[in-house]
Amino acid sequence: MSRIVMKFGGTSVADLDRIRNVARRVKREVDAGHEVAVVVSAMAGTTNQLVAWCQQLSPMHDAREYDSVVATGELVTAGLMAIALQDIGVDARSWQGWQIPLRTDGAHGKARIDGIDGALLIARMQMGQIPVVAGFQGIGPDNRVTTLGRGGSDTSAVAIAAAIKADRCDIYTDVDGIYTTDPRIVPRARKLPRIAYEEMLELASVGAKVLQTRSVELAMKERVRVQVLSSFADADGGDLPGSLVVDEDEIVEKEIVAGIAYSRDEAKVTVKRVPDRPGIAAHIFGPLSEAGINVDMIVQNISDDATTDMTFTLSRTDLARAQAVLEAQKAEIGFTTLISDSAVAKISVVGVGMRSHAGVAATMFKTLADKAINIQVISTSEIKVSVLIASDYTELAVRALHTAYGLDA
Amino acid sequence: MSRIVMKFGGTSVADLDRIRNVARRVKREVDAGHEVAVVVSAMAGTTNQLVAWCQQLSPMHDAREYDSVVATGELVTAGLMAIALQDIGVDARSWQGWQIPLRTDGAHGKARIDGIDGALLIARMQMGQIPVVAGFQGIGPDNRVTTLGRGGSDTSAVAIAAAIKADRCDIYTDVDGIYTTDPRIVPRARKLPRIAYEEMLELASVGAKVLQTRSVELAMKERVRVQVLSSFADADGGDLPGSLVVDEDEIVEKEIVAGIAYSRDEAKVTVKRVPDRPGIAAHIFGPLSEAGINVDMIVQNISDDATTDMTFTLSRTDLARAQAVLEAQKAEIGFTTLISDSAVAKISVVGVGMRSHAGVAATMFKTLADKAINIQVISTSEIKVSVLIASDYTELAVRALHTAYGLDA
Numbered sequence: 001m002s003r004i005v006m007k008f009g010g011t012s013v014a015d016l017d018r019i020r021n022v023a024r025r026v027k028r029e030v031d032a033g034h035e036v037a038v039v040v041s042a043m044a045g046t047t048n049q050l051v052a053w054c055q056q057l058s059p060m061h062d063a064r065e066y067d068s069v070v071a072t073g074e075l076v077t078a079g080l081m082a083i084a085l086q087d088i089g090v091d092a093r094s095w096q097g098w099q100i101p102l103r104t105d106g107a108h109g110k111a112r113i114d115g116i117d118g119a120l121l122i123a124r125m126q127m128g129q130i131p132v133v134a135g136f137q138g139i140g141p142d143n144r145v146t147t148l149g150r151g152g153s154d155t156s157a158v159a160i161a162a163a164i165k166a167d168r169c170d171i172y173t174d175v176d177g178i179y180t181t182d183p184r185i186v187p188r189a190r191k192l193p194r195i196a197y198e199e200m201l202e203l204a205s206v207g208a209k210v211l212q213t214r215s216v217e218l219a220m221k222e223r224v225r226v227q228v229l230s231s232f233a234d235a236d237g238g239d240l241p242g243s244l245v246v247d248e249d250e251i252v253e254k255e256i257v258a259g260i261a262y263s264r265d266e267a268k269v270t271v272k273r274v275p276d277r278p279g280i281a282a283h284i285f286g287p288l289s290e291a292g293i294n295v296d297m298i299v300q301n302i303s304d305d306a307t308t309d310m311t312f313t314l315s316r317t318d319l320a321r322a323q324a325v326l327e328a329q330k331a332e333i334g335f336t337t338l339i340s341d342s343a344v345a346k347i348s349v350v351g352v353g354m355r356s357h358a359g360v361a362a363t364m365f366k367t368l369a370d371k372a373i374n375i376q377v378i379s380t381s382e383i384k385v386s387v388l389i390a391s392d393y394t395e396l397a398v399r400a401l402h403t404a405y406g407l408d409a
Numbered sequence: 410m411s412r413i414v415m416k417f418g419g420t421s422v423a424d425l426d427r428i429r430n431v432a433r434r435v436k437r438e439v440d441a442g443h444e445v446a447v448v449v450s451a452m453a454g455t456t457n458q459l460v461a462w463c464q465q466l467s468p469m470h471d472a473r474e475y476d477s478v479v480a481t482g483e484l485v486t487a488g489l490m491a492i493a494l495q496d497i498g499v500d501a502r503s504w505q506g507w508q509i510p511l512r513t514d515g516a517h518g519k520a521r522i523d524g525i526d527g528a529l530l531i532a533r534m535q536m537g538q539i540p541v542v543a544g545f546q547g548i549g550p551d552n553r554v555t556t557l558g559r560g561g562s563d564t565s566a567v568a569i570a571a572a573i574k575a576d577r578c579d580i581y582t583d584v585d586g587i588y589t590t591d592p593r594i595v596p597r598a599r600k601l602p603r604i605a606y607e608e609m610l611e612l613a614s615v616g617a618k619v620l621q622t623r624s625v626e627l628a629m630k631e632r633v634r635v636q637v638l639s640s641f642a643d644a645d646g647g648d649l650p651g652s653l654v655v656d657e658d659e660i661v662e663k664e665i666v667a668g669i670a671y672s673r674d675e676a677k678v679t680v681k682r683v684p685d686r687p688g689i690a691a692h693i694f695g696p697l698s699e700a701g702i703n704v705d706m707i708v709q710n711i712s713d714d715a716t717t718d719m720t721f722t723l724s725r726t727d728l729a730r731a732q733a734v735l736e737a738q739k740a741e742i743g744f745t746t747l748i749s750d751s752a753v754a755k756i757s758v759v760g761v762g763m764r765s766h767a768g769v770a771a772t773m774f775k776t777l778a779d780k781a782i783n784i785q786v787i788s789t790s791e792i793k794v795s796v797l798i799a800s801d802y803t804e805l806a807v808r809a810l811h812t813a814y815g816l817d818a
Contacts, residue, residue: 016465053489056425058496065495068503069488072481079478080462086474087467094477098507099552143508 002167003035003125007135007157010044011174012231013077016084022172022231023084026130030090035125037164038092038132039157040081042073047136047150063108067137067147071097074134074153082132092130095121097145102138102159104146111146113138113155113218118163125164133160151212158215162222169219169226170242175210176230177243178203180407181260185395188408192258193241196248199258202350202384216245223247248352256353256360257405260398264391266296267319267342268376271310271326274335276303283333284310284326291325293318297346297379297388311377313388316342344376345391349401350384361385367404373397411576412444412534416544416566419453420583421640422486425493431581431640432493435539439499444534446573447501447541448566449490451482456545456559472517476546476556480506483543483562491541501539504530506554511547511568513555520555522547522564522627527572534573542569560621567624571631578628578635579651584619585639586652587612589816590669594804597817601667602650605657608667611759611793625654632656657761665762665769666814669807673800675705676728676751677785680735682716683744692742693719693735700734702727706755706788706797720786722797725751753785754800758810759793770794776813782806 006029008022022038029036041047050070054061078094085092100121104111121131135153140146148155154171161169177191178200195203197220204213210228219226229242248254274280285295293314301309314322319342326338354360361378364385368375373396377388389397402408415438417431431447438445450456459479463470487503494501509530513520530540544562549555557564563580570578586600587609604612606629613622619637628635638651657663683689690709697704702723710718723731728751735747763769770787773794777784782805786797798806811817 016462019466050485053425053485054492057428057489057492061492062495062502065488065491065503068505069485069492072484075481075484076459076462076478079474080466082474083463083466083470083478086471093471094474096477096554145505 001033001035003164004029005037005039005157005161005164005166005169006172007039007153007170008041008172008231009153009174010041010047012172013040013042013081014044016080019077019080019084023081023088023090026085027088027090030130036130037121037125037160037166038081038130039135039153039160040074040077040132041135041153042077046073046076064142064144067108068145071134071137071145071147074136078132078134085130085132090130091128092132093124094132094134096134097137098139100133102133102156104138104140104148106140106142106146108140108144108146110149111138111140112214113148113159116159116163118160118165121160122164149212149214151215154212154215155218158219158222158224158226161224162218166224169224171211171226171228172231173210173228174231175228176232176240177228178210178245178259180258181398181402182262185262185398186402186408189402190407190409192243194244194246194251195258196251196352197245198248198383199350199352200245202348202381203259203261211245219245225250251352254353255351255407256357257349257351257407258353259350260401260405260407261348261350262394262398263346264394265316266313266344266346266388267316267340268311268313268344268388269319269322269326270339271333271335272337272339273307274310274333276306276308280308280333281310283329285312287325287329288314288322291321293322293325297377297386299377313344313346313377343391344388345394345397346386346388347394347397347401348384348386349405352383354383354385363404364401367400368397371396371400410442410444412573413438414446414448414566414570414573414575414578415581416448416562416579417450417581417640418562418583419450419456421581422449422451422490423453425489428486428489428493432490432497432499435494436497436499439539445539446530446534446569446575447490447539448544448562448569449483449486449541450544450562451486455482455485473551473553476517477554480543480546480554480556483545487541487543494539494541499539500537501541502533503541503543505543506546507548509542511542511565513547513549513557515549515551515555517549517553517555519558520547520549521623522557522568525568525572527569527574530569531573558621558623560624563621563624564627567628567631567633567635570633571627576634578633580620580635580637581640582619582637583640584637585641585649586637587619587654587668589667590807590811591671594671594807595669595811595817598811599816599818601652603653603655603660604667605660605761606654607657607792608759608761609654611757611790612668612670620654628654634659660761663762664760664816665766666758666760666816667762668759669810669814669816670757670759671803671807672755673803674725675722675753675755675797676725676749677720677722677753677797678728678731678735679748680719680742680744681746681748683719683742685712685715685717689742690719692738694721696734696738697723697731700730702731702734706786706795708786722753722755722786752800753797754803754806755795755797756803756806756810757793757795758814761792763792763794772813773810776809777806780805780809
């Protein structure tokens with residue numbers, strides 16, 4: 001007997017037939033003797049509609065009102081799911097964020113979970129009742145509904161799993177697991193049976209958006225074992241094997257590189273000929289930070305006279321704002337020109353095995369050189385090497401690296 | 410300076426443009442120096458969709474889950490309305506039932522309001538903030554969402570008006586007031602500038618469904634002055650005059666008859682040749698009451714031997730069930746046959762002026778006799794005379810009575 005959280009995304013509950021399918025899948029786990037809690041997203045399309053209404057009424061709408069509007073989609077699915085479960089003889093009840101309560105901070109629109117008392121849910125589960133929790137939401141210190149940001153139902157599910165001390169948190173989604181890279185680019189990409197939290201974080205934050213990044217951070221912090229699997233069952237109605245996101249100690253046969261990620265949501269800015277003196281980096285990046293602009297990779301050219309060039313990358317959507325911020329500081333910083341380029345992509349190789357294996361970066365550089373792909377910027381971390389290249393070469397680079405690290409199926 | 414509750418129904422908030430219109434209308438009252446609270450229904454069509462989903466998943470669905478699903482429509486409108494008000498510079502915030510809290514009993518799907526503490530809302534209004542309350546819902550003793558039955562937002566509005574000691578509760582709807590009768594039948598029907606609570610109750614419960622009956626009962630109990638008016642403004646954007654539902658003492662020029670109501674949702678049952686002995690009425694109506702079937706008019710024929718005929722009317726939708734209940738009790742009751750007729754209509758003349766004027770019933774009977782309309786059953790109350798006739802004569806009877814009582818415009 002295990003205690004399991006089962007989380008279903010918007011496409012899995014998009015209509016009444018799919019809700020009935022999900023109910024039957026939950027019943028199979030119950031019939032197998034497991035204690036189950038369910039977390040649901042809104043029906044596909046609902047949240048987008050609600051967000052659009054808020055934006056159309058007022059682009060600068062009150063985030064507290066936005067939250068109270070967009071959180072309703074999950075309330076609908078939670079109630080409908082409880083009805084569908086009851087209809088096939090499974091005792092169930094829906095839970096709204098404020099009823100549990102799932103307490104968050106007051107950052108409306110992107111709240112962080114402060115705490116969940118799992119005692120009530122555990123007591124109900126031990127009595128044989130399935131809690132069906134509305135994902136994506138909680139209650140803030142102001143006694144108002146908060147939401148956890150887009151994709152927040154993943155984080156709800158992991159937090160509930162931690163609160164009720166679940167053995168596993170199953171995330172049912174429209175992909176059937178975590179792959180070594182995007183299968184649309186590399187048809188020979190392999191599904192990973194297990195992946196470490198840290199690897200998943202790097203892969204998620206650089207573009208492999210299967211799970212909300214914060215849900216993985218939370219899973220790592222709370223040591224919740226997360227399984228990603230398809231909401232579409234096999235021919236016998238059973239689950240297809242998914243990917244398990246776990247502590248790296250649980251992965252016996254570690255690959256050196258677990259996967260190749262890419263992101264085209266990048267832009268590069270070069271600040272030309274800034275005075276090469278202490279504090280100049282603070283002059284450039286301080287104002288950007290104050291404007292809420294996150295800078296990713298940074299490289300400073302070797303100075304050949306009293307000036308230097310500073311190059312950095314950021315999210316493409318922030319480029320125009322970053323240019324405006326820097327132009328406003330031009331006199332203060334003392335640069336000559338700004339050069340920007342948004343035809344760039346970031347390619348990353350990720351793997352906890354890198355910690356104990358040298359040569360991963362060298363293999364990457366050689367592989368790209370063999371394909372005549374120019375590397376513009378490099379950054380490395382303990383378990384990741386990232387390079388910035390011209391975006392035209394994205395597919396070529398990903399395919400070549402996938403082969404070079406022996407990841408092809 | 411007055412304190413006003415403004416309640417907007419589903420057609421008034423059916424899309425973003427109409428929500429913006431409502432916001433502008435609220436702003437006019439605020440600009441005129443009034444303290445305003447707003448109560449909103451769900452966008453037209455939303456509640457029907459949510460109800461249909463519950464029914465399609467399970468005809469015998471859990472009323473607690475039904476409530477948590479169908480109450481979401483008003484949450485959406487309340488949040489959107491707050492955003493629309495803020496967008497035109499009016500301080501506003503939405504309130505969900507559990508936040509106020511609006512406490513109800515535990516009768517999910519048709520809960521009754523137990524109490525509202527208006528202190529918090531009053532404090533906010535005095536600070537210049539408009540509370541936008543999600544209608545139709547509250548929180549039950551089980552800490553779960555309850556709904557007040559279809560049309561329940563009217564009752565929410567009146568209850569909020571009582572709790573905050575409002576001077577008036579304005580109900581904006583798709584009709585522009587209370588008429589002497591249905592203008593679709595009698596084009597010369599007149600709008601009543603004022604109508605007494607008791608009259609409104611009789612008119613509402615016999616078919617003039619402008620306000621939820623319970624909202625009028627509550628208004629009468631709490632002495633809340635209710636104005637019914639159109640959600641469609643005049644050419645200058647101002648309100649068209651509506652109808653005020655008030656204590657009869659506020660009506661100086663009382664009409665003897667305020668209006669003519671009709672209902673086609675009627676059926677007649679005659680229980681033939683029941684033994685004419687004490688207790689027989691209890692034998693017939695006890696089981697019907699236990700089955701939750703409301704009986705309206707009752708007439709017992711004069712006994713010509715040891716048996717009598719008992720005739721009563723009930724809602725047409727209850728007819729089949731009532732027949733089954735009585736047939737099951739046939740031996741106990743001792744009747745020979747059941748005769749039923751659903752081609753009947755109830756016509757009522759209503760007016761508090763009847764209390765001090767004789768001859769209202771006589772005028773009714775003579776008018777119908779002149780048109781050769783046969784009266785099947787008669788019932789009277791202090792302020793109402795109702796007759797049951799063949800439904801084919803409904804329009805003819807209503808028109809003739811409207812003229813006879815001098816109500817034509």
